[in-house]
Amino acid sequence: MVKIFKWSSFFSGIAVVAMLSGCSNSLEVVPKDQVSDATLWTSTGNADLFLNNIYGTVTGPFNVGDTWENFSDNAINGVAGGYSATVFAEGNYTPSNAPSLWGNYNNIRKANIFIENVTASGLADKWKNSRLAEARYLRAYFYAQLWSYYGGVPIVTKVLNQAKQGDEIFYARNTFDETFKFITDELSAIAGDLVLKPESGRVSRGAALTLKAWCELFAASPLNNAANDVKKWELAAKTYKQVMDLGVYDLFPDYRTLFLEDNNNNVEVIFDKPYYRNNSQTALQGPSYVGADYRGYGLSNPTQELVDEYVMANGLPISDPNSGYDPMHPYIGREQRFYDDIIYDGAEWLGVEMVMKQGVGSKSATDLSNLNEATNTGYYWKKMMDPKYATVGNSQNSAHFILFRYAEVLLSYAEAQNEFAGPDQSVYDAVNKVRERVKLPELKKGLGKDEMRKAILRERRVELSLEEKRWLDLVRLKQADQKLNGPLHAVVINLVNGKWQYSYVPAPGGTRAFHPEKNYWFPIPQDAIDRNSKLKQNPNYN
Numbered sequence: 001m002v003k004i005f006k007w008s009s010f011f012s013g014i015a016v017v018a019m020l021s022g023c024s025n026s027l028e029v030v031p032k033d034q035v036s037d038a039t040l041w042t043s044t045g046n047a048d049l050f051l052n053n054i055y056g057t058v059t060g061p062f063n064v065g066d067t068w069e070n071f072s073d074n075a076i077n078g079v080a081g082g083y084s085a086t087v088f089a090e091g092n093y094t095p096s097n098a099p100s101l102w103g104n105y106n107n108i109r110k111a112n113i114f115i116e117n118v119t120a121s122g123l124a125d126k127w128k129n130s131r132l133a134e135a136r137y138l139r140a141y142f143y144a145q146l147w148s149y150y151g152g153v154p155i156v157t158k159v160l161n162q163a164k165q166g167d168e169i170f171y172a173r174n175t176f177d178e179t180f181k182f183i184t185d186e187l188s189a190i191a192g193d194l195v196l197k198p199e200s201g202r203v204s205r206g207a208a209l210t211l212k213a214w215c216e217l218f219a220a221s222p223l224n225n226a227a228n229d230v231k232k233w234e235l236a237a238k239t240y241k242q243v244m245d246l247g248v249y250d251l252f253p254d255y256r257t258l259f260l261e262d263n264n265n266n267v268e269v270i271f272d273k274p275y276y277r278n279n280s281q282t283a284l285q286g287p288s289y290v291g292a293d294y295r296g297y298g299l300s301n302p303t304q305e306l307v308d309e310y311v312m313a314n315g316l317p318i319s320d321p322n323s324g325y326d327p328m329h330p331y332i333g334r335e336q337r338f339y340d341d342i343i344y345d346g347a348e349w350l351g352v353e354m355v356m357k358q359g360v361g362s363k364s365a366t367d368l369s370n371l372n373e374a375t376n377t378g379y380y381w382k383k384m385m386d387p388k389y390a391t392v393g394n395s396q397n398s399a400h401f402i403l404f405r406y407a408e409v410l411l412s413y414a415e416a417q418n419e420f421a422g423p424d425q426s427v428y429d430a431v432n433k434v435r436e437r438v439k440l441p442e443l444k445k446g447l448g449k450d451e452m453r454k455a456i457l458r459e460r461r462v463e464l465s466l467e468e469k470r471w472l473d474l475v476r477l478k479q480a481d482q483k484l485n486g487p488l489h490a491v492v493i494n495l496v497n498g499k500w501q502y503s504y505v506p507a508p509g510g511t512r513a514f515h516p517e518k519n520y521w522f523p524i525p526q527d528a529i530d531r532n533s534k535l536k537q538n539p540n541y542n
Contacts, residue, residue, distance in 0.1 A: 041121040044131075050114055051131055054138050055201065057107040060273035060401035061468060062099075064284050067300045072470035073483045074306045074461070076377060076510045078288070078298040080370045085509035091484075091519050095526035095541055101149055102525045104142040105156070111139035112159045133193035137203045137211070140186045144215055147183065148472055149522045150538065152176040172534040180219050187212040196248050200265050200274070206243050207271040210404045213239035217412050220419070221476035223520060233419040240413035243270075244430075249406040251437050256340040259384045261399040270404040280395035287343055287380040287390075288373040289363035291352045295390050301377040302342055302465070304489035304504050309461050310338035315441040317458070330491075330502055336438040337462055343380040345493055350387055354380070357493040357500065366492050370508035377507045378491035383466050402467065407434050411460045415453070423452035431459055475520055484514035515540075 040046045062068040069075040070084040077085050087093055114135045118128055139157075146153045154171035155178070162169050174182070187208045194205040213236055218224065220232035243249070252258045252268040264274075286296035308318060312333050316323035324333055331344050343349050345356040355362035356378045367374040389397040414430040421427075432442045443455055457477070461470065474480040487506035494501055518540035529535045 041117045041123070044123055044127050047114070047118060047121070047123065047131070050110075051135060054107065054110045054114065054135065057110070058138065058141065058273055058403075060275065060279075061281065064281050065297075065299050067285060067466070068468040068471055069466050070300055072474060073303060073488055073512070074465055074470045075300045075302050075381075076488055076507055078301040078374075078376050080509060082299070082509070089509075089512050091513040091515045093523070095523040095529065095537065098523050098525070100525045101146055101522075102528050104146050107142045108139055108156060109159065111135045111142070112157060115139070116159055129193045130195070133190035133208075134203045136186050136190045137194070137208050140183045141211060143179065143183050144211060147176070147179045147215070148218060150524060151521050152179045154535070155179060155182050170532040170534050173536055176224065180215060183215050184212050187215075196246060203271065204248075206246055206248055207404060209239055209243045209246075210270050210409060213243065213409070213412065214404075217416055218472070218476050220416065222478040223476045228419075230420050233416045234421075237413055237416035237420055240409055240416060243406075243409050244413065249409070251406060251410075251433065253437065255337060255438055258405075259399060259402065260386050261397060264398070264400045268406045269400070269402055270406060270409070272400040272402045272404075274400050276398050277396045279389075279397035279399050279401070280393075281399070281401075282385045282389040282397060283392055283394040285381055286385045287349055287354065287364070288375075290350050290354070290390070292363065294373070294392060295350065296392060298373060298375055298380060300381060300466075301375045301507075302379040302381060303377055303507065303510065304379075304491055305483075306461070306465060307338070307342060307344075307379060307491075309458055310342070311335050311440070311458075311462075313439070315435070315443075327502060328499070335440055335462075339382075340438075341381070341383040341462075341465060343382045345378065345491075347382070349380075349382070350390055356491070357495075359495060366490055368490070368492065368505070368508055376490060376509055377488075378493070381466060407437075407463055408460075408467075408469070410434055411456060411463060415456050415460070418449060418452045418456060422449050423447050427452060427456075431456060434459060434463060478520070480514050480520065481516040484512040487511050 040050060066077055066082045066084050067075070070077045070082065071088055087097060088099070093099075115132060118132055118135070121128070143153070143155070152173050152175040155174045156171060160169040191205050191208040191212075194203055194208055196205050198204050216232070216236035216239055220229075220236050222228070225232050249270060250267045252263065252266045254263075257263055258266065258268060261279075264272075282296065284297050285300045286298070288294060288296050288298035311317050312323045312325055313335055314324065314333075315335075318325040318330075326332060331338075331346060339347070343354055345354065347354050354364055356364050356366050356375065358365050363372075364374050366378040367376050370376060384399070386397055386399060410430040410433055414427045417424065417430075418427045428443060428445075435442065443452075447455065457473075460473065464470070471480075474483055488510035489504045490507035490510070492503050492505055494503070518538065521538045523541035524535055524537050529537060
């Protein structure tokens, strides 16, 4: 599951769910922050407009200018001074300046308004059942985001009114387990009321089961399952298997074009964020200089750490002495996803050969000064980048941002099933199906549980790169304190004795620090606590 943040602190406490009132008694005026029951809840068309507004609050990438990938070990911001490379990278963010998801309570309030009013309306039962299930899914989705980053949070399921209720609107935090149970119970309850193949942009039964399975996977992972209760892994595996058994989803045949606008709503997509000519990802994250032309801002650069995870075409990691990897020619013979995802020295982009070498006058030479517009790691993203929109300031792209897709379901099933039952044939089948699409050979037979886990997590990191999954994977697996302490690396290519030599150095803006005693959970925003004294801060942020 993916999270999307805003820099600003939206509405900072449970108090934001209050509906202000107090109009003049002499005027029958509906306040602008309220809706007219007389008109809105008497027709499905009007009620749908309200629900569509809630759908609109589901966001795409956290911040396209500083993608959440930059907060992990997969990428860094290519421009000096980005929040991900300064405040956040050092792990010293506080309740006053940490990224905040607390604005989700505004979205939850909208869902509660819809649920209360539609439930009480005289609209047709069939329509009500379907739309109420959608609204409850969206509410669960917003809660799942809060839960994944904060742990237990206050569960609010009714519309609150401070003018009438006073301090009763302030709730204490529910526990991690209580919040988890609320989310998964909701998703179980509504799944049967959701259609298998909805009209574009609406929630499906598969989306409900996938979100439920993700929450179960997160709860089963080492961060939240220190005793390694395998029943928790079994629960996640069973729900992911339910998604697989729906018979609705499959892998889209072409991994490279899966994410482009021409293939929106393809057979692999389970839940996404629609865009209509307002997706600026290529212009902001794509390569800056292409030859001598300035074509993008390059605000996300893949790290050497990620590049090293792409295996060779024969399926072997580059660390394997039998892989055929040549450190003098590191980009030859790699797996297909490397060429689909990464722009490297010698790669083609917009019909131009990209040159990251030093000393040849290239504007794209790896920038170790962190002062110019070139890549800070020696790499750019190709994944999700559409050549049609590779111009500075272009926001005409209509590619949707995929929040859940079938490849993630397969890999998550494999992970959970392996932890529960070991590497049985169903685990091999799920991973090999993902590998087959990109022409990788099947995994070697006879892997043990630990070997299979390593293979699955490598596959997951590569397959889901730039999809804003990596941070939560590092957290739930309790790997963040290992992977996010120290420098991330760049490649520097110099001519030495007539031969191009590849060396790997700390990337500018790539130093990371993670404090495990507190950073595995985000701090509750300070202004939320200032408004609601019942909120207890996460450990070690006071």
